[in-house]
Amino acid sequence: MSDQVPTLKAQPCPKCGAPAEPQKAGSNRFWVQCSKFGRQGNCSAIGQQGSNKKEAIIEWNKLR
Ligand SMILES: [Zn+2]
Structure with missing residues (x-):
């Protein structure tokens, strides 16, 4: 299985x-x-808080 998301x-x-x-x-x-x-x-x-590092990075990348 290789359904892992690429490292954010x-x-x-x-x-x-x-x-x-x-x-x-x-x-x-x-x-x-x-x-x-x-x-x-x-x-x-x-950035907004997330429950894992990936979420946190996604939130951060939304900032403008
Ligand atoms: Zn800054």
Whole structure:
């Protein structure tokens, strides 16, 4: 069986172009935020949370 989705890659931040940074809290809360988010810079780009990394990346890639 090879029904696996190709590995999803988080695109660069849609606001500032900085690399995306996958985040995780507990075992089932994932999201992706800009590597210059908050204290690391002053970008406000953050994706919706998902229950796995793939969902989080999909949400992040929806940001514009
Ligand atoms: Zn950014």
